[in-house]
Amino acid sequence: MTLLNELATPIVMGLMLGGLYAVIALGLSLVFGVIKEINIAHGDLVILGSYFGYVAMTVFGIDPILSLIIGMPILFGIGFVIQKYLFNRAFKISMDATLIIAFGLSLILQNTYQLIWTPMARGLTTSYALESFSAGPVHVPLVYLLDFLAAIAVMLFLHLFLKRTYLGRAIRAAAQNRKTAHLMGINTDRVYAYTFAISMALAAVAGVFLGLTFSFTPISGMSFLIIALGVVVLGGMGSIVGTFVGGITFGLAQTLGGYFFGVAAQMLVAYVMVLVVLAVIPRGIFGR
Amino acid sequence: MPEETLLKVSHIDVFHGSFQALWDVSLEIKPAEIVAIIGANGSGKSTLLDAISGLVHPAKGSIEFEGKNISALEPFRIVDLGISQVPEGRMVFPDLTVLENLVIGSYNRKARSKREQNLQRAYQLFPVLKERKNQLAKTLSGGEQQMLALGRGLMSDPKLILIDEMSLGLAPILVNEIYRTLREIRDQGITILFVEQNVRRSLTEADRAYIMEVGRVVLSGDVAKLREEEKVKKAYFGT
Numbered sequence: 001m002t003l004l005n006e007l008a009t010p011i012v013m014g015l016m017l018g019g020l021y022a023v024i025a026l027g028l029s030l031v032f033g034v035i036k037e038i039n040i041a042h043g044d045l046v047i048l049g050s051y052f053g054y055v056a057m058t059v060f061g062i063d064p065i066l067s068l069i070i071g072m073p074i075l076f077g078i079g080f081v082i083q084k085y086l087f088n089r090a091f092k093i094s095m096d097a098t099l100i101i102a103f104g105l106s107l108i109l110q111n112t113y114q115l116i117w118t119p120m121a122r123g124l125t126t127s128y129a130l131e132s133f134s135a136g137p138v139h140v141p142l143v144y145l146l147d148f149l150a151a152i153a154v155m156l157f158l159h160l161f162l163k164r165t166y167l168g169r170a171i172r173a174a175a176q177n178r179k180t181a182h183l184m185g186i187n188t189d190r191v192y193a194y195t196f197a198i199s200m201a202l203a204a205v206a207g208v209f210l211g212l213t214f215s216f217t218p219i220s221g222m223s224f225l226i227i228a229l230g231v232v233v234l235g236g237m238g239s240i241v242g243t244f245v246g247g248i249t250f251g252l253a254q255t256l257g258g259y260f261f262g263v264a265a266q267m268l269v270a271y272v273m274v275l276v277v278l279a280v281i282p283r284g285i286f287g288r
Numbered sequence: 289m290p291e292e293t294l295l296k297v298s299h300i301d302v303f304h305g306s307f308q309a310l311w312d313v314s315l316e317i318k319p320a321e322i323v324a325i326i327g328a329n330g331s332g333k334s335t336l337l338d339a340i341s342g343l344v345h346p347a348k349g350s351i352e353f354e355g356k357n358i359s360a361l362e363p364f365r366i367v368d369l370g371i372s373q374v375p376e377g378r379m380v381f382p383d384l385t386v387l388e389n390l391v392i393g394s395y396n397r398k399a400r401s402k403r404e405q406n407l408q409r410a411y412q413l414f415p416v417l418k419e420r421k422n423q424l425a426k427t428l429s430g431g432e433q434q435m436l437a438l439g440r441g442l443m444s445d446p447k448l449i450l451i452d453e454m455s456l457g458l459a460p461i462l463v464n465e466i467y468r469t470l471r472e473i474r475d476q477g478i479t480i481l482f483v484e485q486n487v488r489r490s491l492t493e494a495d496r497a498y499i500m501e502v503g504r505v506v507l508s509g510d511v512a513k514l515r516e517e518e519k520v521k522k523a524y525f526g527t
Contacts, residue, residue, distance in 0.1 A: 166400075169391065169392050169395075176384070177379055179375070180381070182341075182343060183341060183363065183372070183373045184367065184393055184395050184440075185364045185368060185395045185396035185399070185444055186364060186392075188364075
């Protein structure tokens, strides 16, 4: 019985951390599912969200979560421009071109962060960032709970948007059959720009909650990109629920791996789990 | 006074990379006609429809719709102008419901205001779509998917509807039914251009036809005249 009690905390932490991973991965999943672009600059763009929250907090004294009210539209706009003027054009050249351009973007972002904020690790250290709460045997940092709630909220919003709006339906249609979407009178260039813009708004949210949960540096983007890729590949491309399940699975593997094998092993356990699942279900848990 | 031409394709060449799919192809369609393009696989029929829809652009020649040159337009603009295509293989969006598929057909702004009206028209022409409106499109039978694709094609409020290989994989009785509905659609004022491999059916259902081989138009005219043509008889009817 005490084993269950002892496991309770890692399990709950794994679930909640998984929620954060899901939000981080969601933008990547959306862009890959709809535009079929693997945006390897995604991690760095999430970190852009983190730095944005950092600036809001340290320069303007605004709570990072609150700053999302401005942060999301700004990153939305940046994303729209990036897809419309950069990736749409690269896409017309070749698939490789988009990968190379994304890589270039990643380098530019990392170096810009380094120039502005130095390699020093930063964090969004708000007053509540250090608090924890207990419920029975469970003892969890408060931000983890916030991460999880944010994940639920974000996924709900995205789901409703995709299901109920014309643009949302156009995005789903373009994801399923690009040529036929053209025949429906859908301007796919524009739809893709909006899709990327949405993924950036998601990255803004992900970045802020990431910054509340972990410390980050100019090159943190890469580590989170790899986690996001693991999550997306695990849960199946282009599925909101899949990304969530993938995130939770990853988070659980990490915390339970850390519990049983030590903190140093936790990421290894998570990645091995990804490989094992893929060996059995190559398309991912919810993949089509 | 000459009847105005709705669609005029003039001497177009279309390439897929370095492969030439269409050679000097011309065709003309007048309002309220039903015109067939007949030919075997690889004759370029689908490429011709794709060129009209703007999915590929001709390297030479021009395409005019209601007097306006559309050869260089993006596909979504051509839908705006009133040309709708029901693609080969139906291509319904598998993970959208029947209703969502129909609604997405009215995506362009002009069609949105007439959405309810066109939806009711689709239901009236194909009652099964109303029955199954909340089912995912991938759960429909082949025939039902074809009706969905057609209904969806009508949602953009088109003046001209292009239909690519409608009868593929469908039982003849079902195909008869759908062609009967096509005539109803024409009677509502929509012009129809369809592509068919089945020569007999094409010459029964259409007013005029173009016969294509290896990327060229080899024969064209009223179906009555074509049926009598020696070449057609020999090649397709074996007499």
